[in-house]
Amino acid sequence: MSSGTTATPNSSRRLKAWLLSDSPESVFHARCQRFYLGWRAFSTNPIAMIGLLIIVSLVLTAAFAPLLTQGNGTEQHLSDRLLAPSGDHWLGTDELGRDIYERIVWGARITLYIVGLVGILVVPIGLVIGTVAGYVGGWVDNVLMRFTDIFLAFPRLILALAFVSALGPGIENAVLAIALTTWSPYARLARAETITIRNSEYIMAARLQGASGLRILYGHIAPLCISSVIIRLTLDMAGIILTAAGLGFLGLGAQPPLPEWGAMISTGRQYLLDQWWVATIPGIAIFVVSLGFNLLGDGLRDVLDPKSGSAG
Amino acid sequence: MANSGGSIVPGTGLGPSPHLLAARAANLLFTLTLTFVGLTAITFIIGRVMPADPVLSIVGDRASKEVYEAMYIELGLDKPLIQQYLIYLMNVLQGDFGKSIMTTRPVLDDIIRFFPATFELASVATIAGILIGVPMGVVAAVHQGRLIDHIVRVVGLIGYSVPIFWLGLVSLLIFYGWLGWLPGPGRIEVYYDGIVDPTTGFILIDSAMQKEWEIFRNALSHIVLPASMLTTFALAYIARMTRSFMLDQLNQEYVITARVKGLSELAVIWRHAFRNVLIQLITIIGLTYASLLEGSVLTETVFAWPGIGQYITNSLFNADMNAVIGGTVVVGICFVGINMISDALYRIVDPRAR
Numbered sequence: 001m002s003s004g005t006t007a008t009p010n011s012s013r014r015l016k017a018w019l020l021s022d023s024p025e026s027v028f029h030a031r032c033q034r035f036y037l038g039w040r041a042f043s044t045n046p047i048a049m050i051g052l053l054i055i056v057s058l059v060l061t062a063a064f065a066p067l068l069t070q071g072n073g074t075e076q077h078l079s080d081r082l083l084a085p086s087g088d089h090w091l092g093t094d095e096l097g098r099d100i101y102e103r104i105v106w107g108a109r110i111t112l113y114i115v116g117l118v119g120i121l122v123v124p125i126g127l128v129i130g131t132v133a134g135y136v137g138g139w140v141d142n143v144l145m146r147f148t149d150i151f152l153a154f155p156r157l158i159l160a161l162a163f164v165s166a167l168g169p170g171i172e173n174a175v176l177a178i179a180l181t182t183w184s185p186y187a188r189l190a191r192a193e194t195i196t197i198r199n200s201e202y203i204m205a206a207r208l209q210g211a212s213g214l215r216i217l218y219g220h221i222a223p224l225c226i227s228s229v230i231i232r233l234t235l236d237m238a239g240i241i242l243t244a245a246g247l248g249f250l251g252l253g254a255q256p257p258l259p260e261w262g263a264m265i266s267t268g269r270q271y272l273l274d275q276w277w278v279a280t281i282p283g284i285a286i287f288v289v290s291l292g293f294n295l296l297g298d299g300l301r302d303v304l305d306p307k308s309g310s311a312g
Numbered sequence: 313m314a315n316s317g318g319s320i321v322p323g324t325g326l327g328p329s330p331h332l333l334a335a336r337a338a339n340l341l342f343t344l345t346l347t348f349v350g351l352t353a354i355t356f357i358i359g360r361v362m363p364a365d366p367v368l369s370i371v372g373d374r375a376s377k378e379v380y381e382a383m384y385i386e387l388g389l390d391k392p393l394i395q396q397y398l399i400y401l402m403n404v405l406q407g408d409f410g411k412s413i414m415t416t417r418p419v420l421d422d423i424i425r426f427f428p429a430t431f432e433l434a435s436v437a438t439i440a441g442i443l444i445g446v447p448m449g450v451v452a453a454v455h456q457g458r459l460i461d462h463i464v465r466v467v468g469l470i471g472y473s474v475p476i477f478w479l480g481l482v483s484l485l486i487f488y489g490w491l492g493w494l495p496g497p498g499r500i501e502v503y504y505d506g507i508v509d510p511t512t513g514f515i516l517i518d519s520a521m522q523k524e525w526e527i528f529r530n531a532l533s534h535i536v537l538p539a540s541m542l543t544t545f546a547l548a549y550i551a552r553m554t555r556s557f558m559l560d561q562l563n564q565e566y567v568i569t570a571r572v573k574g575l576s577e578l579a580v581i582w583r584h585a586f587r588n589v590l591i592q593l594i595t596i597i598g599l600t601y602a603s604l605l606e607g608s609v610l611t612e613t614v615f616a617w618p619g620i621g622q623y624i625t626n627s628l629f630n631a632d633m634n635a636v637i638g639g640t641v642v643v644g645i646c647f648v649g650i651n652m653i654s655d656a657l658y659r660i661v662d663p664r665a666r
Contacts, residue, residue, distance in 0.1 A: 047466075149343070150350030155606035155647040158624065159354070162640045165628045166358045238473050246610050249477050250625055265478055272481055273489045280485070283478030291473035298469065 041303045048299015054292025062108040073098065073106035073259040082275045092277040095267065100277065103259035104285050110260045111289060114175055114244045119233055121179035126186020127225060131217050133187070134194025145191065151184040160243060164252040171260070174253040178243050182236060186229055193225040235297035238290035245286050261286050344652065349401075351644045356400050359637040360389075409638030414630045419638035422623060427642075428513025429499055430612065430619030434604040436516075436539040441546025441600060446593070448547070449554025453562060454581060464551055471548025476607070480541045480614035487537065497616035500531050538615040542608060546600045553596045554589065561585040591662045598654020602647045 024030035042048055061068065077097035085092040091100040133144040163177035197203065198221070206216050247253035248262025256263065261282040268279030367383050375383075388396050403409070409419035452464035487494040495501065500515060504527045508518045516535070519528040561567065562585055570580045609621035616622070620639055627635035 146346055147350075150347055150354075153347050153648045153651065154351065154354075155603070155643055157609055158606050158640050158643050161609065161624065161628065162355065162358045162636055165633075165636055242473075242475050245475050246477060249475075249610065250613065251629075262475070265475075265481065269481060272485055276485055276489075279481050280478070283475055283482065286475045286478065287473055290475070291469060294469045294473050 038303055042299060045299045045302060047295050048302070051292045051295025051297070051299060054288060055296055058108055058112065058289055058292065061105055062112045065105050065109060068105050069099075069102040071099070071102055073103040074257045082271060082278065084275070085277055091281050092275070094264070094278050095271060098259075100264075100281055103264060104261070104282060107259040107261045107264070107282070107285065108289075110171070110254055110258060111241060111244075111286075114171065114178075115237055115240055117172075117175045118179050118182065118240050118244075119237075121175070122183045122186055123226075123229055123233065125179075125183040127190050127222055127229065129183075130187040130190025130192075131194045131221050131225060134191040135198055135213070135217055135221060141191075144187070148184045148187045151181070152188070154181065156181040157243060157246065160247065161250070161252070164247060169252045169255060171254040171258070174244060174247045177247070178240055182240065185236075186232065189228055189232055190222075190225045193228055194221050197221050197224055231297065231300050234293060234300055237293035237297070241286065241290045241293065340652070340656070344648070347648050348645070351641060351648070352401050352404055353397065355637045355641050355644075356397050358640075359633050360396065360400070404641060409641070410634035412627065412635040412638075413632045414627055414635065419635050422635065423620060423638060423642050426618060426620045426623045428510070429617060430605060430608050430621060432514045432516065433535065433538055433542065433608055433611070433617060433619060434601060435514075436535055437542030437546055437604055438597065438601045440539060440543040441550050442597060444543070445547040445550030446554050448551040449556075450558050450581065450586060450589075452551070452555045453558030456559060461555075464555065468548040468552045471544045474544065476541050476545065477610040477614050479544065480538065480611055483537050483540065484614070494537055495530075495534050497614070499534055499618055500527070501534075504530055538608075538611050538617055541611050541614075542604050545607060546604060549600055550593075550596060554593065557589045557592045558585060561588050591658065594658050594661065595654050598650050598657075601654075602650040605646055605650070606643055 018029075019033055019036040021033075024033055042052075066072075075098065077093070080089070080093050080097040082095060083089055083093040083097075089099050089101065091104065093099055094103070129144050129148065133141040133148075159181045160174075160177040163180060164173050167173040167176065203216060203220060206220055211219070244253055245260075245262030245265075248260045249266045251263070251266060254260030254263055256267075264282040265279050265286075268275075268277075268282070271278050367380055367387060367389065371379055371383050384390065388399055391399075407420050409423075411417065412419050412422055415422055448464050448467075452461045455461050484496065488496045508515065508522055508524055508527055511518050511521065515531040516528065519525075519531060562581075564585075567580060567585055570584050571577075575584075606621075608617070608619060609625060611617065612619045612621035613625055620643060624636055624639040624643075627633075627639070
């Protein structure tokens with residue numbers, strides 16, 4: 001790892017030569033090269049680049065929300081209720097006189113929070129169940145996969161609805177409900193990957209060296225499953241955002257006064273015909289972000305999984 | 313997919329042995345039972361175990377100790393959990409989901425009353441999705457990499473990305489609020505309500521059968537917007553899958569053979585390649601249909617459509633757990649059932665999968 005970092009030259013030409021040389025000198029060098037080649041393929045795909053741009057701006061908006069706005073999106077100015085978009089309030093104000101632009105900006109944080117938390121919950125569950133089932137095989141595999149199939153067979157939104165209704169509304173419970181209904185495809189994916197890796201020679205070598213089953217699973221197999229799991233997660237992100245927004249819209253997700261986009265649409269609904277901006281503008285934000293994740297996921301799949309590229 | 317081969321290989325003439333068929337049927341039955349047990353177990357946990365105190369949610373916090381104890385025993389909460397679950401399972405098998413607090417009627421009766429509306433909506437949307445999505449996918453595959461292909465791809469991604477409930481509100485705003493072309497929420501105008509006898513429960517079919525054309529037109533104008541919302545999703549999914557299946561087929565050698573024979577491009581595409589796609593599409597259409605049945609929850613809320621989705625959400629806000637759980641189980645069973653049927657159908661139609 002260390003020898004590569006010192007070799008970084010100043011001129012971009014030498015950097016490029018270093019990135020494209022045929023004989024990588026270290027693991028770090030090889031990784032940089034792989035990343036660079038992947039990036040070159042990725043960056044020629046305009047659709048994926050648009051997606052990346054959207055997601056990067058979402059992250060930046062969330063990070064710099066205090067700089068982009070004056071308040072935190074929850075201050076009420078009852079004298080400025082339901083104002084149309086203007087120079088003072090770019091996107092108008094809602095029924096409590098809160099600036100919609102500010103609420104959209106702060107809502108980016110909530111969206112990222114939900115998406116991140118679901119990812120953090122779902123990936124480990126899927127990886128553990130999938131890799132164990134695939135590596136151990138036999139009745140363990142059978143039991144775990146039957147269990148996974150049960151969750152896979154369920155209607156997701158309805159199950160999430162039932163979960164939230166039992167747990168009580170709230171952003172954490174919405175995250176939990178979404179995670180409980182989305183982990184199963186990851187377990188299937190990780191299992192399929194594990195089965196193809198399980199019998200390869202370097203796993204045999206690791207076993208010969210006396211590595212324990214746990215070490216093989218988490219040192220050798222799980223890291224290889226991660227890339228396909230990440231692609232799947234990117235493709236699922238849009239679905240997660242839409243489900244979270246749907247729960248928010250039904251009043252089961254983030255609770256007021258949090259500026260969650262789905263909940264904003266829900267409150268704006270009663271002013272739809274006269275003050276259209278209250279309900280419609282947050283929806284545009286949801287749409288743009290989930291489109292961004294879909295474009296990015298599509299592009300990533302083209303780059304990282306050339307088999308399904310043009311056919312998908 | 314297991315059937316990446318070329319055209320349909322003719323069967324051996326003998327067909328699968330009865331022994332194999334029996335084994336497959338047993339396996340299917342086992343999977344079905346297991347899924348059902350899983351579904352009821354999860355809904356049981358949601359309904360009976362997770363709420364802080366199921367007794368309190370029924371008797372209220374002002375009830376005396378005696379009333380509380382009586383309800384505790386009546387609900388069977390003094391019994392072991394596994395026994396409680398078995399009682400629940402027996403009740404569900406007999407179609408007994410308890411009574412709805414909101415409507416004070418058995419939950420199953422409510423569901424039977426609300427279900428046709430959802431079914432009608434999902435059916436119209438699926439049919440529209442097939443009629444538009446399949447040709448879109450085929451055209452995109454034939455013109456792979458060209459402008460029309462990119463347009464179809466982007467339309468598909470938009471269909472996946474748009475929040476359906478928001479699209480519903482926007483379309484209500486434009487077509488009902490601003491333009492006044494289409495009626496507002498609801499399934500039918502109030503003054504037409506209850507005129508047609510609910511033979512099938514589908515207002516469109518009932519009114520057409522009874523030649524009530526005015527009601528038919530009214531119902532049709534009401535269904536256009538909500539069905540279009542669901543169609544957006546169905547269309548995106550069907551077009552995308554059709555395109556990918558079609559590309560698979562167009563790269564097969566039998567297509568080259570057909571072209572070498574001098575067949576017209578239309579014949580090659582529709583009579584040769586598309587026929588094989590058609591079989592694969594059965595599974596996709598089944599999946600779409602099932603997901604529309606559940607996906608109609610948000611659409612029904614936006615359009616005040618009196619279907620099962622609205623029933624579940626309304627019950628949810630009235631803390632009517634029996635109704636929520638009953639609705640979830642029924643939708644879950646339909647969801648699993650439709651997927652199983654489309655899978656079985658696929659096996660019947662495609663000789664290679666037998």
